[in-house]
């Protein structure tokens with residue numbers, strides 16, 4: 001049977017991030033996708049112009065509908081917007097015993113709009129991170145969650161350690177926002193001290209809308225298929241590398257990544273490359 005997944009996130013009317021990026025990625029990687037929408041955004045490649053949160057009872061009812069009928073093999077959270085939604089989400093994850101949780105702690109859209117209320121960061125740390133198999137902050141999000149300012153490898157490791165102290169089993173600090181002009185490097189650390197670096201050539205592109213959502217969705221899809229976390233991260237990195245490499249040039253701003261590029265690359269080349277794993 002096809003593995004079933006769940007994304008709990010916001011809708012992006014522009015189709016490049018949020019729920020839409022997740023479902024496209026799940027489909028490409030051959031898993032069935034259910035979704036719980038936490039907020040509707042009016043958004044395109046130029047920015048976010050409106051946020052309309054779904055009332056908490058609407059989120060609860062969606063979670064119940066999914067929980068009562070589907071066998072969720074892995075799930076991810078994206079834009080959760082407020083503390084109430086975070087608590088409701090955490091409570092459903094415990095109630096239905098959902099495992100293989102990827103928490104993408106979405107805070108700020110690339111255009112600068114806030115997708116998580118400031119007072120909700122505490123709720124994220126207290127209620128959701130302890131349930132996570134993998135948490136996938138970008139550099140600014142890792143700084144907010146850990147309280148550590150990241151300037152080098154040592155401070156990045158310290159930030160990762162602080163995040164793990166909140167209860168997540170492992171963390172990937174994504175390096176898309178780093179200054180390195182040649183390499184995009186993601187740092188992985190587990191609670192039992194295993195470290196890995198996932199490196200790929202940095203692609204010089206402005207078509208980066210939804211990179212974080214797409215990476216976390218690919219990771220979730222591979223976990224749903226039963227892949228070990230490290231292998232799932234490697235595939236997710238290959239997926240986003242392909243999605244950034246073959247630009248779509250849609251919209252006038254930060255365009256969406258190409259969710260179909262990974263499978264096209266695999267079909268052409270018999271496998272994906274371009275990601276170096278350093279132990």
Ligand SMILES: Nc1ncnc2c1ncn2[C@@H]1O[C@H](COP(=O)(O)OP(=O)(O)O)[C@@H](O)[C@H]1O
Nearest residue numbers: 138174175176177184185202203211212215240
């Ligand atoms: N220009 C780029 N070239 C190659 N990989 C990138 C680039 N920008 C981001 N990535 C990769 O995309 C994923 C998402 O990273 P990042 O952009 O930091 O997250 P977010 O979208 O949450 O801010 C990571 O695996 C990162 O290494």
Ligand SMILES: Cc1ncc(COP(=O)(O)O)c(N)n1
Nearest residue numbers: 010017018109210211212213
């Ligand atoms: C609904 C929604 N969720 C998440 C993001 C973040 O996008 P990115 O992956 O580029 O950080 C977004 N812009 N909109």
